[in-house]
Amino acid sequence: MTISTTHRPATDLGRLLRKHPDRVQAFEQSFGTAWVMYPEADEERCTAALLLEVDPARLAKAHGRGSGDASLSQYVNDRPYAASSLLAVALGKVFNSARGGTSAERPELAAAAIPLEVALAAVPCKGGPQLVRDLFAPLGWEVEAEAVPLPGFDKDSRHVRVRLRGELRLSDALSQLYVLLPVLDDAKHYWVDIGEVDKLVRSGGDWLAAHPRRGLITRRYLAHRKSYERAALERLLDGAETESHVDEEAAEAETERALPLHRIRIASVLGALREAGAASVLDLGCGSGKLVAELLKDAQFTRVTGVDVSSRALEQAERHLRLDRMSERQAKRLRLVQGSVVYRDKRFAGHDAAVLMEVIEHLDLGRLPAMERVVFGEARSRIVVVTTPNAEYNAAYGMKAHQMRHADHRFEWDRARFTEWAEATAARYGYRVRVEGIGAIDPEAGTPTQMGVFDRD
Template sequence: MLLTITTTATGTTVASDLGYLLHKHPDRVQAFELPVGTAHVFYPESDEQRCTAALLLEVDPVGIVRGKRFGGDGFALAQYVNDRPYAASSMLAVALGKVWGTALKGRCPARPDLEGAALPLTVAVPALPCSGGVDLVRRLFAPLGWQVRADAVALDPEVPRWGDSRYADVTLTGTMPLADALSHLYVLLPVLDGAKHYWVSTDEVDKLVRNAGAWLGSHPERDLVTRRYLKHQRVFVAEATERLDALDDVAAESLQPEPTTVGDGVEPATPLVRLRSAAVLAALRDTASHRVVDLGCGEGALLRELLADPAFTEVVGVDVAAGALERAERRLALERMPDSVRARLTLRQSSATYRDRALEGFDAVVLMEVVEHLDPDRLPALERSVFGHARPMAVVVTTPNAEFNVRYERLEAGAMRHPDHRFEWTRAEFGQWASAVAETHGYAVELRPVGEVDPEVGSPTQLALFRRVDLRPDSTADAGLTSEGGAA
C-alpha cells in the first residue's frame, strides 16, 4: 500500500518544512512495526521548492491469518489470496494514525508557526478500493476543498471487455492545513474500502468524532460516512449521529461573526443556547411544573439547569442514544453529585416517537431543538406518544425559526442551520403545526419568541408552550392559539 503527500514552497514556508509537520526527517528512512505488517516512511524528494513524503505499508496476509487477527475461516482461500498488500484499505489508515499521529493532531512543537498553516498539497493513492465507484471518491473529497482526479483501474488493460476493477488511481489537490488533510484520509480511506479490518466498538465512535467532528457534521455524505466507518453497527451509528448533532448550537451560532469590540458598560451578547434554556425554564416555572421530562436530552445541558433549581423535584433525561446518556453522566459528574440532587435525576433510554408508559403522569415534557431532527412523516408518531399517551400537564417545544436564517451571514441561501435538520419551520408553519396539535389533543398553546426579535424576520428560535385544557380553570373553553405571550 502506498500513499504520498507532496507540497511546494509558499511565500512563508519552504517545502521541506513538511518534515517538521510530519515529525519525520527527510534524510532518513524509518520503519515502524505494526500488528498488520511494517510501515515505512521516506522522502522521494525534498528541497526548498518541492517535498514529497511517502507512506508504504508492507502487509503480510499469511501472517495475519496465522495470527488469527481476523478470525473467520483460516483455511478459506480468500484469507490468503486478496488485495491486502496492495490496496489502500483501513490498514493504511491505521498506519497513518500510528506513524503520523502527532501531525494528525495538528501539533508541531519544533515549529509552532507551522501549526494550522495552509499548504498546497497533492495526495496520491495509486490503488484505492472504491466500494461505490470512482464517483464516490469525488462525492467524499470534493466538499472538503479537494480537486479530485479519480481514474478507474482496468481489470486487465489487455482485455478491455472485462471493464473496470473496483480500484481507482486517485490524486487529490488542495490548499489546507496538513492536519485537515490527514484527518480526511484517516476517516475516508476505510469508508471507501467499505471493509474495516478491525473490531468496531464505542472507541471507534470517539475516533470518528475526534478526527472528523470539525467537518463531518456539514458534509453532504455524512450519513454514508458514519454508517460505513462504523460498519453499519446501528447502536454506534446512532451514538455518533447524536454526538454530531450535539454540535447544533455551536455550528449555528458560529455562523454569525463575533463582535470585534465591546464598549464600556456594554455587556456582550448572551449566546442563543443560554437564552433558549432560560426561556424553557421560564415556561416550566409559569406552569408550576415540578416533575419534568427532558425528551431528547443529549449530553445533559438542560438537565444541569433543571437540577440547579430545587423547585424541580424530579427530572428525567431521555435519549434514544445510549452513548449520549453515558456522556450526560460524565458531564453531570453523577459520582460527585450530592445524594439529595442525585436522587432527583433519572436517565432513561427511550424514543420520542414510541409510547413509553414510564413517561406518563409528569407535569411537563420538554422537546428542546428535537422536532427538526425528525423526518416529517415521523411527527405524527411523536405527537401521539407525547400529547396523546404521556399527556403531561404542559409541553414545551423549541425549534429554529427558518425566517431568521437570512441574518446568519455565512449561511448560504436556502440552507438549514445544521445538516441533520430534516426541516426548519417559518413562524407561520410552526404556528399551524402547534395549533393543529393543540386542537387534536386538548391543549391550549402559546407562542413565544426566544432571542432578540428582528422586526422583519422575528426571533432566531421559536417556543410553543402547550397546557392541557382539562386542567385549566376554564377547562370548558376550546383549545386556542396565542402568540407573543398573548392571552387565550
C-alpha cells in the same frame, strides 16, 4: 500515500507530522511495517510518503484468529498492494499527533489551512472514480480519480488512482483519509465492534454530520452493522441541522466552512444564558450532551441537569462527557436524568433557566400544550430558551415545499408562526419573549434556526 505542501517553508510539514525529513523511520504494525520518508524536502515543496509493507502471513494470522477462515484468499489478495483499511490504521497510528491537530513547535500552523496535495497510486473502490469524487469533493478537495487499467484485458480494475488538491488543515485531511479509505474499499480487515462508533464520531468531527453521503460513509465504515450505524447517526445528527433530506448544495451551504450551524446555535444559546445571569440550567432533550459539555466548561453555570426521554441518548451523553473520568468536583455540578417534557416532573423545578434546543419540532402538535404546562407552568424557570428550524429557510437547501429536515420532525414553523406561538405562550404563563435568528441570513428566507428567549420578572 504521499502528502505534499508548498506552504513556505515547506519543510515545516515535517514538524506538523513530527517526522524529520532527513530520516527514514519504521513503525511496526501487527500486519507489517509502516515507513515514513521524504522524497523531496526543501523550502518550496515538501512531500512525506507513508509506505506500508504488508506481510501476508502476519496479516492472515491476525485476521484468521478466531474466524475459522482457512481459505487461500487470506494469503492471495490485493492487501499488500493497495491503499485500504490497512493503510488507514497505519496512518492513524503513525500520524496520531498530527491527526489530533496538535503541534508544540508550530501550533499556529497546525490550526491553519495550508495547500495540500495527496496522491494514492491504487485504492480499491467499490463505486469507481465517481464515488471518490462524491466523497472528497464536498470536503473542499479538487479531485482527480481514474480507474487503473488491467494489463491484457479490455476493462479496468476495481482500483482507482487518486490525487487530491486543496487548502485544508493537515489534521482535517488526515482524519478524512482515515475514515474514507476503508469506506472506498468497503472491506475492513479487522473485526468491527461498538468501539468503532466512537472512532467514527471522533474522527468524523463536524465534516461528517454535514456530508451529503454520510449514510453510505457510516454504513460502510461500520461494516453494515445496522445497530452501530443507527447509534453513530444519532450521535452525528444530534444538534446538527443537515438531515437526510438535505442535498449536497445544502450541506455545503450549512457547513459555512468557518463554523457549522449546530456550533453557532450552541453559542447563541450560551450567550442568552450568560446574558440572563443564569447559574443553574435544565437542558431538556439533551441528546448526547453537546450543550451540557459546553455549559460545564463555563464556571458561571454551577448546576447543570441534562434530561432526555431516551436511555440510549443518556448513555451516549455519559460517554461523550467522559463521566467515568470526570473529577469529583465537576461531577457534582452535573445530573443526567431520564424524563419527558410532556409529563410533570418535580426534578425540573428550581433551575434558573431551561433550554429546549431543537426539541419542540419532535413533538406532535397536540402535545405542545402539555409541554407548555410542564416547562412554563410547572418548572417555571426564570429564563426559557427555545430553538427550532425555520421552515422558510428549507428552500435555500433546495428542499421541496412542505419537506422537513428530518423524518422525525412532526412540524416545522415559518417565522410568523413561531413568533405567534412564542408570544401567545409567553402571555399565557406570565413571560416576556424576544425572537431572533441564528445562522447565515438569507434576504428572503431569514436564518436557518429561530430562537425564542422567554423571561419573567
